[in-house]
Amino acid sequence: MNAARPVEQALWWLAAIPATMVIFVGFGLPLVQSVVASFTRDGVLTLANYELVYRLYRQDVVYTVQVAAAGLALTFGIGIPLSGYLRLHHSQTAEFLLKVPLFVPFVVVGHAMRIFLAPRGTLLVGLHALGLASPDTTLAISEGALGLSMALAWKHLALVVLLLMGAFRGVSEEYLEAARGFGAGTFRQIWAVLVPMAAPSIGLAVVLSLTSMLASFSIPLMMTKGSGPQMLMIDLYYRYGQHGDIGVASAIGVVSYLLAAGAAYYYLKGIAR
């Protein structure tokens, strides 16, 4: 049996080659190329691309992080209590309705949110009906970070609820009954039992959502104006698509990657503890 082990191991390595190649060719190589490109200008190694990113886009980096952070806060601020409530008080209808946004394309979300927040849009018409606002008001949130965060949260909420529901369902009923037996209500059961016990899954959902929000493109493109700070993916698109500046575009990409990798690092550190 021991003699067969090296052969078996070799076979496993062999079986892993296609998957490894896909990762290497599809992800590793472009990453290395973009890192190299970010430090290159006219064939010379330089920090000029990063200097330009700092000069032109540092506000956008902050803006992107702010939007993603606000989007995450909204998503999980709503998603955790909602998933917890549904875990404790089962409702098939609510669960079904919450899955609907999963199947709505990003572009449609941007458009829908634009209509919702625009002058004479759904929100203002509603507020006008209540006598609270004029339907022609331009809401500050409609083209700003908050509106964008709301749209991103709306889009990500379904996936997050799905992930959290799965994680919360993995918590045995006995842990909840033990808390309920001592008088813990819904809120206490969620925050004292479900959330800490599902922390690794919540962490994963945070990282996945953050990565997705940092990389969001179509919703910001539809919702924001041309002026003012932009999401980094829009900068990247213009830098590469409009200016053909692969060096700066790569530097923006590396910054985005570092932001996402930073979140992933904290997540991995957390689950390793």
Added chain:
Amino acid sequence: MDVRVEGLIKRYGQVTALDGVSQTFPAGALTAVVGPSGCGKTTLLRCLAGFATPDRGQVWMGDRNVTHLPPQSRGAAMVFQSYALWPHMTVFENLAFALRLRKVPRRDIERRVRETLELVELDRVPDIERRRPRQLSGGQQQRVALARAIVVRPQVLLLDEPLSNLDAKIRHRVRVEIRALQRRTGITAIYVTHDQEEAMSIADMVVVMEGGRTAQAGRPEEVYAHPKSPFVAEFLGSTNVLAAVVDLDGRILASPGGTLIVRAEDIQLMPSGDIPPPGSAWADGEVVDVLFLGAGYRAYVRIGDEVVMADHRTSLPRGPVRMAILREKLFTFDRATPQSNR
């Protein structure tokens, strides 16, 4: 405080888990509810705890009808089969959780946690309060679960197969400790188990359940010595059930119309041809196998088409043997009317 259920019915879809259970659990006593899987014992406990609402019937704790009260308002606390200790909390936090919910002042919380850990003899474990459940042995986790339940000073303690996750040796030790703790505190305890030996050894009263109903209830010795049905007789002890009757000469004869129930420890084995003691029923058979059990041996004796377990102090050779049972140790039931004729 005594606990009483009256006409308790609980259905899960087409399955009737409790089928009109009425039973009193005496105050200050430890009552073991025992029965095979699916007999309704855990459902009964969940109805008592408030985690399940009966479809019909009532649950009384003392003079309070608690049928529709939430768990925390019943004055009962539960120890779960899996212990259900919150893994992200330390032992202290596990115990303090309920006290914080009840707005007990911080200083009192610390005192009560320490007192309770002392009560379950965990106070000598170094740094116990700051340990997490995964840093404890199975027996220690069990005691923390017990401590978490009694730290709120419940009037009724409900235990759902609390020892089933422990190995045999620790189980025996913790069983004695639970018994001692219950006696010290005088708490009314209801202890669900599928292990009849555990039930008999720990309880003041045993309730045997079958098919969602109470089959028999009473002191352990009484239920063991005087089972009222073939089910109870068969369930308690190492029991043989034979389709047989005893003729006028005391000979055991195969008969599909009768049921003889005899416990392994009540069978006397002797060389084939020996005269059985006066007042015995007897049968000739053949030893087909012998197992060493530690304290003695268990022989498997073929009698006609059936194989009977019989305990013996010494090992026996395979071959012919005579089996004798004192009549008072033999439970006979008619198939038509399943009542003990003993």
